[in-house]
Amino acid sequence: MEATVAVTPDQLPELLLHVAVVRPVFLWGAPGIGKSSLVRAFADSLGLDCVTLLGTQLAPEDLIGVPQIVEDRSRFAPPETIARDEPYCLFLDELNAAPAEVQKSFYSLILDRRIGAYELPAGSIVIGAGNRATDNALARPMVSALVNRMVHVHLRANVEDWLKWAAHNGIHPWIVEYIVQRPDHLWSAPPKSEQPFSTPRGWHMLSDALHSYGDGIGDDMLWVLASGTLTTAHASGFRAFVKTMRHAYDLDAVIKGEASWPRDPADRDLLYFLSETFRVRLIRELPASRDHISGGVRRFVLRAKSMLTELAEISVECAQLVIASDEAGVPVLPPWFLVEITRDLPRLAARR
Structure with a gap:
């Protein structure tokens, strides 16, 4: 994805404070300019734990969980790192580097804040990040359904x-x-x-x-x-x-x-x-x-x-x-x- 308008690291916290609390945000930027550290610092400023999932290291079951039998019925049990009782910041790093099957697993989580029967606690925020194909980094095409589920922000280095x-x-x-x-x-x-x-x-x-x-x-x-x-x-x-x-x-x-x-x-x-x-x-x-x-x-x-x-x-x-x-x-x-x-x-x- 090519940037039409970009923000600086100083501008990003205010933008996230107004947008990420109501809609998922995807942060684009070149490798090494501080995307991950900025997200973690933003979560700290809100007093939220930051749970990071790396798209390149996930399989679909790592997100949606595995089936278990409860009262003669099966249901998926999401991983403990995600299924929390208190609000937190879910940081989906390298999301656009994940295989298409893994990207699909994020649909309901990003749009409906839900995985199966589990729903993110009120006050949780979801932020994704990734590099651009033009940066010679690992980047797969992001499916349109996923693109349309997030607010896209481009970050640029600022001296x-x-x-x-x-x-x-x-x-x-x-x-x-x-x-x-x-x-x-x-x-x-x-x-x-x-x-x-x-x-x-x-x-x-x-x-x-x-x-x-x-x-x-x-x-x-x-x-x-x-x-x-x-x-x-x-x-x-x-x-x-x-x-x-x-x-x-x-x-x-x-x-x-x-x-x-x-x-x-x-x-x-x-x-x-x-x-x-x-x-x-x-x-x-x-x-x-x-x-x-x-x-x-x-x-x-x-x-x-x-x-x-x-x-x-x-x-x-x-x-x-x-x-x-x-x-x-x-x-x-x-x-x-x-x-x-x-x-x-x-x-x-x-x-x-």
């Missing part, structure tokens, strides 16, 4: 929401600071092959590993952990960032002229990281038009052109990375700045 959550959940400060500088690295689209990719869950796992090792972790092991939880590009960027943290070497120092671009071949990953960070800074701080720019911005532009000249002397590839267009070929830096770069860089290089 501001994640940073607020991270501040109260012990995420390693290196990771928090890195995501502040590179918010575009919080999440990446799942690859088509079996490779790690960046998600809030992946960053959380890396944080746990870093806490376990301590800040004295060696560079080689840091690389092993980062490349095992993130995309290769993001792992390389994070590794270089940690190097800047350990050596007090950051982009601000280069901009102020207190440090120069790293020239040592062993620091090539650091050079790439600083180049990417410089690109992000230019995108954020340069105005769309050069009309009426402040004196501070004008001084920053002059310094930026000089820095690009210095960078090109070390690595033309890194200099090109700073001013490159996006994947669609659309320039990301203001046209007026690109014109000045084209015009002034040869003269600046000659002057040096």
